[in-house]
Amino acid sequence: MPDPRTDYLTARRDAIRDAAEGVFVRWGFDGATMQQIADEAGVSAGTIYRYFASKDDLVRAVARACSARYTAQFESSAQTATSPLELLMTAGAHIWEGIGSASARRDAILQLEATLVAVREPTSAALLAESMGEMRRLIEALIRDAQTQGEVDPFIDPTALAWLLMATTNGVQSLALQLGETVDTTAAWRVFEQLLAGIRTQEDGR
Amino acid sequence: MPDPRTDYLTARRDAIRDAAEGVFVRWGFDGATMQQIADEAGVSAGTIYRYFASKDDLVRAVARACSARYTAQFESSAQTATSPLELLMTAGAHIWEGIGSASARRDAILQLEATLVAVREPTSAALLAESMGEMRRLIEALIRDAQTQGEVDPFIDPTALAWLLMATTNGVQSLALQLGETVDTTAAWRVFEQLLAGIRTQEDGR
Amino acid sequence: MPDPRTDYLTARRDAIRDAAEGVFVRWGFDGATMQQIADEAGVSAGTIYRYFASKDDLVRAVARACSARYTAQFESSAQTATSPLELLMTAGAHIWEGIGSASARRDAILQLEATLVAVREPTSAALLAESMGEMRRLIEALIRDAQTQGEVDPFIDPTALAWLLMATTNGVQSLALQLGETVDTTAAWRVFEQLLAGIRTQEDGR
């Protein structure tokens, strides 16, 4: 079934896309040139056009790959969890820990670039919304589970909470990007954890 | 004291800067051309260079103006508040209310653009960090006041909380940008309010 | 007879022309901007156009002034000479002495610029040729005098010698411009003097 020729082409395409990603992170979608990408990928400038119709096409491919990675990261984040709430918290802790890392930084930059593209291109906007929506559904499902299991206050709106969690995480990422080491993400996580205690089912008889 | 000539020049400069802002919002810092800005401002392209040394200079001026507006908005947000915590909550509510508005959208876009510039230019990074730091100090001071007055849990790290509030607000802004009407910011605010109850001084006998 | 108004205008014109000269020396005819000239002259850019029809016109005025100064310098160079040959030699020595000076440097630069303009504009070429011709006639006349008085070999072509003297002087000027202190003009003059002995009337019985 897997045509070796197709495999080769796919691998090539992915290699170029990954090279482009690195260049985009360093120079921005607009600032990057096809030549830089070609150099990084070790191919000639003309070759890129055998795999991507245009620079825009390449940009979209990179944005899509970044989104996919983002969702996958969350999905694999807390395999060992024993309860929905624990899973959420563990995944959150895991992601926040990584916030300073080079790869998180890369993804955050690409995410910002992609957001700005989406602001101007409805097609990209739909793509981005789709990926964000998928993420939101994952989180929301966990919250509903947690509510079903009595771990989380049943009066809380799961959709809104899911958005809020995502927004806060992205916001901290972005802040870290803007301020570097100045912002103490560990301390912020501690405070956030404390806040999240507020959605736990109130066990006291209040 | 006010030289009419200087006044004229300043007004002109501001007008060009404002025109540039509009074009930047629609097309991005990179995508916008000096000609578009000139057209929007109703001047010739050459004239812009009497007021700004370069496109970069214009970008910086716009970014600075946007930051200033942002801080000013917060400062004027809750003049009628009677306590630090109330002030914070009122300001937060006010800002979140505005999140869907066209002007908030404009500012959010410019903020994202500025962030990406900052990622690549240390000078811009310093400028952005300065403006974010100022904002943070304002919020942090309020939190400390609230702690002094017994409104907020004294064990919470005020700096971390300030960053967290900013990150969440920016994150929601950004989310709104990405998803338009899909995300219900009012519901998110209600959940956030609920979370923030967790930092209130615990009056029960904990 | 001298209208004070005309005097004022003439003085103004000269001041602007002199300012332009300085700027042209530093930046070249092409590199200099009208704004620089205006700044140097302490007037506004627009004002220059009341005195000169265009930048080209200003260039021509500067070139003309430079040529005039050049001829005048030669004419006043050796007032105390007692014989034509002595006059020539004294003037030569005087000019060669000045070769390293700032003012000679200025004039040499302007002369080169003017030459290049002349190469491309017949009008300027005629002007330059006229000024060079005048100079040549002055020198040639001296040579003829010297021949009449038996100081110089009568078989030498006075016109050709005049051209040669001018060419050599200009050439050394130009060399000094290209090489700065590297070239020892005093030593070159000594050798040149020695050569010029060759045109003296041969007193030995050859």
Place this chain on the structure above:
Amino acid sequence: MPDPRTDYLTARRDAIRDAAEGVFVRWGFDGATMQQIADEAGVSAGTIYRYFASKDDLVRAVARACSARYTAQFESSAQTATSPLELLMTAGAHIWEGIGSASARRDAILQLEATLVAVREPTSAALLAESMGEMRRLIEALIRDAQTQGEVDPFIDPTALAWLLMATTNGVQSLALQLGETVDTTAAWRVFEQLLAGIRTQEDGR
């Protein structure tokens, strides 16, 4: 060893450089536009930038080529000479003969342009000085040889004489440029020859 691709590129580069030379001669370094050069070379303006980093770079390449040609011309000028002095005189005669030619005119113009660039740019000045120095060393060596062989007065400073010969030649070139046919270079050469007789070893019993 000779890569056909490299050969092609080198030929292309040379062709563009030669086209540029022609345009520079007609319009000057400053007056020439990249578009004119492209048209002359039969390529698009953008193509030039594959071979030269900037207009300045192209200017430098042209200046260098001109200098190299100048030195080479001298070196090949008098292959059949039987003595150093004869070589010098033959080379001089040869160069002076060519002074009116179109190619000498071209080179003279480029030399003037290069001189003016050198006046304002230390880097170019160094380049020009280097090329002039090389020429001077060639001539100086010949003079020393002639002195050793008893052809030239041993009391003459060979360096100063070398500079003087170069200055005079350049000066006559420049004069021819300024005055066209008006100046009789053949007559001037005759006079110069006569002067140069003065450096010959005095055979009479002085």
Place this chain on the structure above:
DNA sequence: TATGAATGAGTTTTCATTCAT
């Protein structure tokens, strides 16, 4: 008469894209 803000044509330079080899 002087000013200097405005103009807009013109210049250098970049770069996505094409296409002959």
Place this chain on the structure above:
DNA sequence: TATGAATGAAAACTCATTCAT
């Protein structure tokens, strides 16, 4: 299929010149 030279359509920026004040 890959290459990379060539293209040409912008884009930023400059500056001589004009003209309302």
